[in-house]
Amino acid sequence: MTQPAVLILPGLGNSGPEHWQSWLQDRLPALSRVQFGNWDAPALEDWSSRLDEAVRAAPGQVVLVAHSLACILVAHWAATATDATTGKVAAALLVAPPDVESPDHTPPEVHGFAPVPTAPLPFPALVVGSRNDPYCPAARACAFAALWGADFIDAGDAGHINPASGHGPWPMGEALVKELAASL
Template structure:
């Protein structure tokens, strides 16, 4: 791509927003053309508020965009895509959370997620190219469930092996594969 058409990388964090040691935060610091959806001050569990924050962040970007979403950030993105028609160059979805099944203790309950608009998870094909990175031992989503989501969205599935939830708790700070997958979308 030429300089004028180099996509902006927009980071879409999950419900825990920005974590200093997280691969998304570290990736944003490395890339000169990266931005992030800012953390919410209110309505932090509201899917509609998260979708609106993503849309507001996209409105500030001229030109092509590649979305880089992790965990519930993936769900924010698929909900956004169902409601908006802005052209997106592509998206990298890393270890999407399965919100259609109860999550472990310490995470929002199934009922709280339903009350805040997260259900049902959109399953129609997305209008832009996507790569879904799935973990074999993610405590927040079984590999088979993520593989089915990827198929429903028309995404290319990448088996990441046993990487947990691909976050600092699973031993991940930097995740160099993200840059490789982003280049494939560019």
């Protein structure tokens, strides 16, 4: 069986060169980054269209590797995309979803992605949350996983799982992506 395409889905501001998604892409060059366009003023409809195009363009099955705002994007996209398109997604890794409904936890640029979708995802997913993520309390990230029918992984005190919290290289993320791709 052929390996699935792995799509990197960065959040607000893109994932810079020190981010674990960029580190992972350097280590596993077959990964592709979806270019959402305006990284600093995200628009749900635009980002969702670009995700849909990327999934449809993939030659076979797809594994989504989302960080932060892109986790919420995946849930919105899955709720509105056709079954034929979502059927191409073999699995999703959703790392550090932000609480886009909370003005106390997230910047105003992401509030256009509210409300958080509550429908189960039509594909297997893992949500990785942190006990001290400044953009989403761990209990809320765990609740997202439950709503989406996803498994939840407690990453401990890992902040927002980004360079600011010491996650340039993130071996746990690499292992999870490899596990998801190998399980297909």
